[in-house]
Each structure stands twice: as C-alpha cells, then as structure tokens.
Amino acid sequence: MKIKKILAVLLAGAMMLSMAACGGEEETTTEATGEQKTIDGNVLDAEQYFNGYLSSEPTTLDSVTGNDTYSSTILTNTMEPLTRLAEKDGENVREGAGAESWESNEDGTVWTFHLRDNKWSDGVDVTANDYVYAITRVLTPETGSPNSWLLTCIKNANAVLAGEMDPSELGVKAVDEKTIEFTLESPTPYFLSLTDTRVMMPQRQDIVEQYGESYGAEAANLVYNGPFKLDTWTHNSELILVKNDQYWDAESVNLQTINYKIMNDENTIFNSFTNGSIDSCGCGTPEWMQKFEAMDNVDYIHYTSPAVRFNFYNTKDELFQNENIRNAFTLALNREDIVETIYHGTMSAAYSWVPDGVSVGDAGIYRDQVEEPLKAMVESEDPKELLLKGMEELGLGDDPSTLEVTFSLGGVDQWMKNYGEYYQQTFKEVLGVNVVLDFNEWGTFQSKINNGEYQMGYMSWSIDYNDPYSMLAVMYSTSGNINTGWVNEDYDALLDQAAVEMDDAKRLELYKQAEEILFEEGPLCPVVNEAANTFRYSYIKNSNTMPFTSTGLKYAYVSGRNA
C-alpha cells in the first residue's frame, strides 16, 4: 500500500515536470485514471475534509448585524465578497472574487465593479443588487449594524445613518445586473481593502425578508454564494460546511467538507489536536508548544498579527496630564523581558502603534520603512529622570514613593492577576512608584474607562482594515475609541490630510509624522504585538499563513492524512 502511494507520488511528480516542460500553464492535473488529482506534486487524498474549531459560537451569520470573528470565519468561506486577498509567493495579492474587474476614476471618488457570473446555492443568479442591498442594509439606521462606521466613506452614509436622508440617496447603486458603482464622500485610499470584509458581502433581499429577524440564525435561514455552504449548525457544538457546487470557481475548491467544532477549553483543544480530531490549533502555552513542536508531521505557523496590547493613560488625570510622566511609565517597561516572562516568547515586543505587516497601498509595508518611534526613545531617555522632571513640573516634590498610581485591568482571572503584578513590580523597581491594581470584569472596566474613572489601563486593539489609518484614526481627537482624553490639533490635521491622499508615498510620510506626534506626547504605551501561533498537521496544504489573507479555506487541500 505504502509503495503504491509513493509510486503514485513519483508518477504525479514526473507528470508535473513534463507538463512544466511543455510550458503548460495548468497547475492542476488529473491523472489518466481520473481518480487522483495532483497539486504542486502532492497527490490529493480521496477524502478531502478539514477539521477545525471555533472558540465560540458565531453570534449570527447575518453579515450585517453580527461582528464577531467566529461568524466572519464562516462567512469568508460561504459568501463571496467583491474581492479577496490571496497569498502568492509570500505576498498578499488582491484577486477578483465576486467582481471580475474594477476601476476607479482619477481622484478615487468613484469605483466601478464588474461582477462575474456566479450563482447562489439555491441556483439563483447573483446580481449587483444583492451587493447593493446588503451594503444599504448596513447603513440603514433601523438595522442597528455594529459595522456601519466602516462604510461611512460612501457618499451620504453619515446623513443616512443619522436618519436625515433616505437610504436610496446612498452613493452605491447597481448600474445594471452586473455592475456596481460606488460614489465616495471623498477619496478613500483604503477603500479596496474594505471590499473583502463582511460589510460588503452580498445578501439576497427575498431571503432576508422571508426570515426577518431570524435571517442567519440557522443554517437553513440563508443562502450562500461562496466556495462552501453551511450544511449543519448544531448550536454551541458544531458547524459543518460542504462544498458549494453552484460556486463560479468550484473547480479550484478541493475540500468537500469542513467541520468546525466549538471548543474553548484549552485542554480539550490540545487533546483534540494531539489525537488528530482537529487538524489545526492555536497555542501559546509553552508546555504544549514544546510537545507539538516535537511532532514531526506538524507545521508551526507563526506571524505577527496586526493587533497591539498596550497600556494607556488618562491624560485628564492629575498625574498623567504630564507628558513626561506618561513617557516615564512607557519607557520603564522592558518589552523584551515581558515577551519572555509573560508571553513565553510567543508575541513580539511593540515599540510603535502601527503594527508590522500593515501596508500603505503600493508603497509597501509601513513598518519596513518607518523606524519604530519608541526604539530611539528607549535608548536616549531615562525613565526615572523623566518622572522626576514631570513631578517637578507638577510641583509634586522629588520622591516617587509618595506617588500612588492605580492600574485598571479588564479581567479577573489568574493570568490578568500575574500580569498586573508584573507591572506593579516593574514600576516599583524602575520608577519607585507604588502601583495599586484594580481588577474588573470586562463590562465594569469598559464603563470605568469610558467615564474617565481611571489613571492607567490595559487593553488590546486589532486593526480593522489594511492601512495604518485604521490604527491611527483610533487616536483622532473625536473618535472616542480609547478614552485617553488626548487632543492634538496637528495630529488631527495630518490624519485629515492622509485620509484623502491617494498618493501612497505621500500618505506614508503623513502617517509617519502623525505617529511621531503620538509618541512625543505618549497617551499610549504599546507593549507587545499579538502573534498567531498555529500548529497544523502538514497534510493540510495550501492554507493561509498571513494575517490579512481573506481566501479562507478556498484553496486548501489534504494530501497524505493517513500516510
């Protein structure tokens, strides 16, 4: 049996080579027997399935009313956005999905998408109206969509959301069955990076109206136009996706079934991975990581996620109104030590607000071109001196041990307690300041922060779309996202300029200047960048390894599961 398999692999490999020699463009070949398919020299197993897990039940599969990552995972695989971000040779490439091609006018305010022929899982043709309908739904106030703000770049969106204008006046319309035209409020450089997110996924008006509030609450209460369709949804237990034969690119889809179990107990997840019940798992626990790394049929996929864990200061607070004091606390941390002690090397130290991996259009990865601002500061400044300087400015004397600072955290578990104690100790050792820890359950924490009843807090923030603007806009003075009370007119002005700057290089320069201001004044203290630590059995091929990729499991296949 083994020999036969090896022979098959060799044969297939030989065929691939000969095909390449002939200059054949096809990546996929089918053997003469018509049974075994080969991709990149790998013979595909007869049974093509993927077993994954979700840490929580998706709230709803209505792309408009939900906004959790679990439902997004399902939607990426079952719905066809206008475009998708694929991976090619270690880089992200935007490819047509629901749209075959697209273009914009010169100043980037009008975008036209040309749809390809595609069908819904019930056989009905996908039309431009399906996309326009869903987008309009996002922006209709009565829908109460938590994602609406992402689309406020569309003309009249703000007025419609405020109920001052009828949704029919939105800058999105179906020109004909296959053409969608977007008119934007002003040039929006990151507009394309919204076209593969859930806010622009299509919905069928007749189905939404048929099911009303329960649209998307059950597998049968919606139709699909993506690579897969949801077949079974046992709430809080399992979701089973099967290949969608009506899909326009069904030929490229290899998996026949995807099983997502709902699991959120660490031991259960790791036990399931060990015994092969799931094919992939995220793991940041050292003992388990060692165990998985020792398994020779497992790949370790590690990349920085565009998410930052950070401390932040209440700039309205008596003490933290002073920028030297804020910077003293920011520079007092030894980020490399935090990575080792708290995260066991699974995350990476953050010296900037815009994380690695985020790109500025065609100008490339932002962080490759802009030095992380905190790095220079760590080398040139002494935190203790900054603190004393700040205390002098505030007339607080020169004894840091007279200060008492409250550090608020949004969690009450053991991890959070250890985390807080680490900081308490660091600030005591480096600055000589006494820190009081204030542990709160998440809801309470949020309301404290929003009411400004805190001095220093801890949170994490993940990016919403692939442009530094998504991170920097969080600190725009009117955004209210993180209630630091920080206001800087120059910062706002730079962002206003960047928001409409279609020239990528110029935009990058504006972001750089804005980020510099942010760190000079220091309302935020980035600590680490989150990272994906995924272990995956190596028989799963062609599945994603980059943070912004939005092809889901469309191109994945299985080769050698039982070998």
Next chain:
Amino acid sequence: MIKYVLKRIGYMLITLFIIATATFFMMHSIPGDPLGAMANKLPEQAKANYYAKYGLDKSLTEQYTIFMKNLITKGDLGESLKYPGKSITDTLLTNSKVSGVTGGLALFFGVVIGVTLGIVAALNKNKWPDYLVMFIAILGITIPVFVMASLLQYLFTVKWMILPTTGWGKPKNLVLPVIAMCFGTIATYARYLKSNMLEVMGQDYILTAEAKGVSRFHIIKDHVLKNAFLPCITILGGQISGIFTGSFVIEKMFGIPGLGFYYVSSINDRDYTMIIGTTIFAAALFVVAQLLIDIVYTLLDPRIRVK
C-alpha cells in the same frame, strides 16, 4: 390536598415575579452594556442606532413594563441581544433538553450506584467494603469535577483513543461527561445513605423488630431503607432541577451544547434578555421541584400530612 397545591402554585408565581423583577433591576445596575461587551470601537451614531433597535435607549421603567407585558401576556422572553434572531424561549427549551439528557443520566447512575454502595457500606460497617466505599466517596467529594474530566479525557481520548474528545449526538459522546458528572453524586449518596441507615438501625423499633424475630432481609427492606431514603429525597429535589440548567465546566470541556454555557456567558456579554430568561428558568425549575418533593413527602411519610 388540591387546595394546598393550588395555594403553593400561587406562591410560586409570586416568587417568580419577584425574582424576575429583582433580576431585571440588578442586571441593569451592573456597569457596561451588551454593545460595550461586544466592541468598544463604535462611533456615537452606530451605538445610538443599535440601542434604538433593541429598545435600550428607553428608560429603565419603560423597558421593564415592556418586558413584563410580553412575559405575562405572551409568555415571551424576547430575543437574545448577543445572538440576533435567537429566541430565548427556544434556546432554553432546546439546550435544557441537552443538559437534561446528560445530567439526567449522570444523576440516574449516580443515585443507583451511590445508593448501592451506601447500603453495602452500612451493612458491612467497619469492614473492608465499608472502608473501600468511603475511600471512593472521599475521592468523589474532594476531586474537583474538572480534574476528573481532564483525566478521563486524557486517558480515553488521547492515550487509548477509544472515545471522541468532544461532540454531541452519538451515545459514545455521552460516556465521559456522564462518568465525570456522576462521580460526585455517587459519593454524596453513598455517604448520605450509609449514615442514614446506621442511624435508623440504632432506633428502638428496629430492636423491637429483631426481638420479634423478623428476618434481617425484611428489617432492612421494610424498616431501615424506607426511613433512610426520606432525607435523600430532599437533596434529590435540588439535583433534579439542577440537571436541566447544566454544568458549565463539563459542557465546555466536552463540547456539549447545553444550557450551562449561557448562564455564565450571558452575564459577561450583558445579554440582558438571556440573563433574565435563564434566571427565571432556573427559578421555575427549582420551585416546581420543591413542590413535587413536598408532595412526594406527604405520600411517603405518614407523619407529614397536609390538613
């Protein structure tokens, strides 16, 4: 008797009403709201539209009136705020069935095995079977259920690979959770029944029966067990209502789609309708179980009679 039951049902309804009202105002007094628990990113307009959709922009008394009106006139607990389109009543019914099956089996095996062991221990007082049973009972009471569950999971699904790690719908999915859950019950009943039996066996009427020459088998069956069982019924009542509300830990570990999850998550999510739905459900089960227990008591124990 009927009058007594009707009166009790009347009290039950009042109790439930008070519980619902108290829960309503208590949960709204915890800081935070469903949207905050979901994301903090939203601009004012998006938040306002969301609140308006779920009626959270109205005053608390107005929200309370609407809630009570729907509950009393339609028996409608509303829709989850976290899971749009999911009716609370449906969720309670579907998921409590799942919890009921797992918990019911665990309770059944727990009681049967526990009672048997208890009898064995009582009849062999201070001999090795007694020590063995008490050893098991002490383990059952002291080992936390999640430790037991982890151990079982590791042994059966990773080491020996004979049972599935998680899942629902097949009988083999039930094996591990049921074992893990019934272990504590076994221990409780074994200890309880043993001490009750020993107590009864020391009573004068047992001595009388022995003096009259009643066989040991009949003494145990007709006199000892009957009396020793009575106090067990009290704890059984609480447990029966508990099986439908599920076990958070066990359900989480074995991927059982029961109700336990919602009791914990709804509070963290500030899913108001779900919080109140699950609370009323648990309260209703509890008061009904208490009523049934009291009725059963009057049937079993001639000393307790309702006038």
